Amino acid sequence: MIRLDGITKVFPGVKSLENVNFEAKAGEIHAILGENGAGKSTLIKTIAGAYIPEEGTIHFAGQERKWATPKEAKDAGIQIIYQELMLFPELTAAENIFIGKMPRTRFGTIDYKTMYRRANETLDSLGHRLDPRAPVRDLSIADQQMVEIAKALIGETKLLVLDEPTAAISGREAELLFECVKLLRDQGVCIIYISHRLEEIFSIADRVTVLKDGQNVGTHDIHELDRDKLVAMMVGREVNNIFPPKKTPNADVAPVLTVRDLRAPPKVKDVSFDLYAGEILGLAGLVGAGRSEVAHAIFGSMPRTDGTVTLGGEAFNAPTPRDSIDRGLGFLTEDRKGEGLMILLDMAANVTAPVLSEFTTTTGLDRNYEVQAAEDEIKRFRIAVPGPKSGVYQLSGGNQQKILFGRWARACRRVLILDEPTRGIDVGAKVEIYEIIRKLADEGAGVLVISSELPEIVGLCTRVLVMREGSVTGEVVSTEISEETIMHYATAASADAAQGAAR
């Protein structure tokens, strides 16, 4: 369906594509894998006509094509669904699906009746039920994705590109999406699927192409590959142990953090648990189960209505983030760019932000001391940054995340809550982050890891709490920890889960 030959694309200072050959057939799901900066987005944008390659040719549906604009590619039947959905939140689902090509009545007005009927048919054909009259802003992320896919189906789509579609959804929603994508494949659509998650590649892709440093490392049938081979291709070297060895913490001592009957409406209904020093405790559950809200309610960035919390044996009620930080409880939030990183400030200022008073003297902020502290963190976590005074915006996700680890590990040594600590970072950096988490626990911190990536929870934690709809529905320990048991508690009906928890 599409063939790229010798594509080269150069940007100043940005890794791009170098002599890339790539081919995807009609009726297959072709996954493209690669670390951040490997050239995945550049490749997609070249296919979509958003970038014009310096060298190389594009063949689409048997003809050589030179897209001058994205619109040409779109008109030829190429649809891209980007990670950030391009929908109009105030319009209804059907209006979004038919945007730009709404059916007309003979008076030239919009034929809403036909539009809603056809929207319904299209959504039905995807095996998905949602109200085409609902404004898009009221739909879940998964439903919004369906709208995007339906939108792609309205035009004569021959090639559909999905850019990390599961980044913001999980569990059942992702499965629905996979079914829908497979349905499209069986109808003969060529599908290019970009993802970070290796597991889903194996459940959905027919073939896989791995990009590394702007080059095609290889295209293989999915059956020829296993997880280790894929990781090795992506990283460029063998990675034997993705996860550091587990250690069971000493549970004879008093827990460093206890949480009892925590309530923070509307998302947190009933949460109790203990966290021990040196422990890596997992908090699993589907997106929307209230995991991040638990963290916010403990940290003090969201009000709690009920519950008792102790930190280091002392009562810790109604705290503010300031109190939490001062008493050694840190919270690395899930939205790295929106809530974590301060992109206008340099690296050193990012590290010291929670503990500015430590660097304050009578004559002001001690910049030398601050730079020194940042240098220590650069060494400790092997952060690839030009220096403490350089900016953080252009760094890779992995290095940005390491800076935030430097920030919180430095400020807070008792308890660290890590919300999606490896979201959107590449495999090589993930391995390093896992080592860092292990090290922090070894240094005596109690670590609570919130993650939607089950393999991460399974690989990292010695104990896992599972949440569902605002309550802890299960606790899984040591050898019982597996993706299946966690999913069981995360999705099981409440009564069922209560039984499970009692057992």
Add this chain to the structure above:
Amino acid sequence: MSEVSAKATEKTTQQMALLRQFSVPIALVALVATATAVQPSFLSPNNIQDILTQTAPLALVVLGQAFVILVRGLDLSVASLMASVAVLATAFNATSNVMIPLIFASAILVSAVVGLINGLLVIKRNVSPFLATLAMMIVLQGIRFYYTQGAPSGSLPEGFRFLGAGRIAGIPVNVIAFTICFAGLAWLLHKSSFGRKIYITGGNPASADLVGIRSDRVTITCYVICSVMAGIAGLFLMGFVGTVDNWVGRGYELDAIVACVIGGIALTGGRGTLWGAAAGALILVLIFNIVIIMGLPVQAQMIIKGIIIIFAAALFAKAIQA
């Protein structure tokens, strides 16, 4: 071939970065050169003193405005506050210079309260800075009119004239006052930990709260600083003009914002320096002067001001993209 074009783009980006970095000094030099070309006596010590004296009151307002803009705000009430403070000064009906410190103290107090209300409206009641400070501007105006019933009548101590237009060893007194304020505020913004909190809050209030910074308090404090600076500026401008009417400082709210934008304070918050803001004020005053020197109608000032805003905004947009 591709390599060549990439290098070329890289070169232009570097040139752009350089241009941005030095745009303020370049503009200053260019303006002074233009003015000198049109009128050779422009660089005479006397004229320089005059220009600095004209700049100081605006620059004082600009210093405060910069703090508010840095935390993603805007203060439209500064000019109205300047006039109100001037009217307040006449209310003392004082003739002795001994009263000046008391007048200053009460002006600062009133200004601080105004700033506090602005800040509380914006932070606690979630009123947009534009609306909150616009309303404050009108309220102050109303109070002022109500009190003066048309024209202020009280007398002022002679000393204000000296503060506004006098010189010590050839240096304008209001420039000395500005320098002191600048030194203090520059330390606060660029050297103290509170200044860091301002940049963190302005860059992203959500992440500020999550590192334990009370972004609400930081923002409110910036509004208080802005109003206090406006109050001080009002007294100095009153001394410079020599008389008090209901419109001391008229137009200063927009001039102050324009000066900040020219000086590189981003309206989106968290970006810019106090040096830049002060230089922005000087650039603006130089432009006004050139308009007059060149014999252009005063209305040309407005047109030029508008064009500058567009250029500054465009330059800033380029900076965001890069």
